[in-house]
Amino acid sequence: MILNNDEEIQVEEAILKADELISFEKNYEEAIKYLEIALISHPTNYLLYSKIGYSYMQLEDYEDAVIFFKKAISFSQEDSTTYYNLAICLEELNFENYDEIDAYYEKSIKCALTSFEKDPSNHIYIKYIADAFFKLENFKKAINYYERFLKYQLDEEVLEFLSYSYIYQRENFNKAVETLKKTIKYSEEKSKKIHLYKVLVTVYYFDLKDYKKSIDTYLKIIELVDEGEYAVTYFKIAEIYRRDIKDYDTAIKYYHKSLQYDENYEPSYTWLACTHNYKKEHSLALKNFLIAKDLNPKSVEVYNNLVYIYSDLGMYEKVEENLKKALKIDPKYDASLLAMLEVNLISKKEFDKKCVDTIFETYSNVKSVMAEYNMLRILKLAVENKDISTELKQWEEKYSTLRQGYSIIALQNWATNLDPKLKQIILDALKIFKKEN
Template identity: 30%
Template sequence: MKKDELLKKIEDLSDLEKDQEIIDMIEALPAEQLNNEIIGQLVRAYIKVQNYEKAIEVLKSIEKDEKNTMLWNYRIGYSYCYLDDYEKAEKYFLKAHELEPEDQDIKKFLFYIYMELSKQIKFSEDDLDNQKKALNYALKAKEYITTNDDKIECYSYLAFLYNKFTEYQKAEELLKIVISLGRDDLWIHSELGYCLGELNKLEESLEHYLKVIELEPNNIWALSQIAWTYRCLGKYEEALKENFKALDLGEKSEWVYVEIEYCYKGLNNYDKAIKYYLEANKISKDKNVWLLSELVWLYDGIGKYENGLEYLKKLEKLGRDDSWFNSEYGFCLIGLKKYNEAIEKYKHALEKEKNVKETIHYNCQIGFCYRLLEKYENALKYYLKAQELGKNDEKLNK
């Protein structure tokens, strides 16, 4: 069969999508009838039947003659791309782009490849090397944007990365561009709401969280974020309303109970604050040092020193032994009229404290305990120390 007739038959079969017939026909040809154009058609057919390994094998057979052509690099890059071997695909598409820099299809593949390379990289919060690598691939993808859809996809992903890396201003800028391009879904408003919250733009953040709820009324995460934002704005009643919605939807988490407690504390309702802290503590099973410390502070603050002491002992078992812990322990013991024990705790707090204001306070508390024990010389010693450190008020001078 003459070359022109063969090419015409291949074209007709291709139009009918009979690619396996093309493969069988070309592979049956004697070697003297084969040339690079015919072999190129064989590659094309292998690609269309998704036999990318065979396509690469055939392409390699004509590499010496064709490696500097756009079509050869495009086809081998395409095959590697569909085998998810993006690093090899990148190499060949970059060569194709060098040969034909305005080709839109090549740009589309390079965009896709760099996005996939970025998404493949796993990184932790402190893994700066991989964070940088993921970001650099995404920024390379940005260079090959050809459509608004590409821009929306790339800018959204870059914003996601910047939020992960706590570069919130960069994330905010990109997310707002994406919205201006028409993206208006749950993800974009969630991401921008979070970003603005981290930038302390709370009112603006709230607008986007409320948009999430418009799109998905029972989104528990958004309800919790709205509650957190209201609480940060000092709008405790509004925050409670959203937290209780989350509870009703089944979000009985440590986070929600703590947020409810914060609100009641802000409203000076300490009994209810303690109630919800206790719920949170049930979940943490007496293992959350911060929670236990808050319970101590609340109980001591309302004069329930026996309860405060109970949680101080739990903290002690978990190993807390800093200045705050010892001073709070001392305060609780004063409430229980155990002045000698209180003195020892405040002395221990002094050993660990570097802040002058707190040091003054601890000296005064020790002096106060000694005075109640009628050990006036000892009391005077600590009052004078407080005075030396800068304490000088009417109460001390008396």
């Protein structure tokens, strides 16, 4: 189609207006209208199709985006961003041909390398290459190209994805920390800073096992988040003190701090109670467990926690009462099933047949559960004055690689009230059951 000068000017103005709408106003629907006007006179212009595809992509209309990106590729196979964006859209659509998606990322890399060779001063192609390698999970090459790009230009997004590349490569977590801190420094958006601090916590906590720095980072997060997030964040700090540092007094302090900002936050009551229980402060433990139960009466875990505290207090009627409530909520919960058998053992009752049947129906192939079931079964044989030496040997051979996770202390306390001979048999057996290999 041949245009006169006025028509050509109108088309150029339409393209410029579309670019302005995309880049500055983020008005993608209006941009599409102007680009479609330009297509009438330029029906084979790959860039117009690619820009329309990009606009649909930003509108999260990935199906239409794919149509226009593929149309763009039909007219030109040299644009890196078109291949890259096409692959992204197919991922968003849960397209199952992963080889095809990877092929588009690889073509994106090839096009970007060719373009960079032609124009080495245009460093954006280095970023395109890095991004595609990141999507292909080739983090070593992604790191290489991201670092090359940063030599020419400081870019917050590149720093962020360089950080992720170090994390996913799992070889240099200190470098990941260094890059995350730099990204946070240059990030102006508060929500982005919060997100990056949370990523930093995961590296400190899970990868570097640096609990002090994990806590320090949570305290920085508290400086940024809204007050509505204080309860959860203080709870996470308390958890580190309880679970990892074993500083129970400080953990208790932070659980209370969490509850200052949300007096109905059940997890803080639950783990505050557990921490008091660790310290043998049973009355405080029971008080907080009961509050947790009132806040979350349908939680199996809450009732199981009450079971443990009542067991430590020797209140076995309460133990059984709460176990029945737990099993009513979830009849297949392994901890409740096993705890009921423990109560049967201590109360000199036959094992609850329904619980035993459920254990075998649901957990016969779960070694950890069967180890605990067989532990209780062997102890019951001992109480019945039967020889358990062969059973113990078989248990140790079968489960010797398991770390016994059952309430050994409660069973030891129970054994102390048995006659001397049986007491010794039970305590000797428990030494085998609690052994860690």
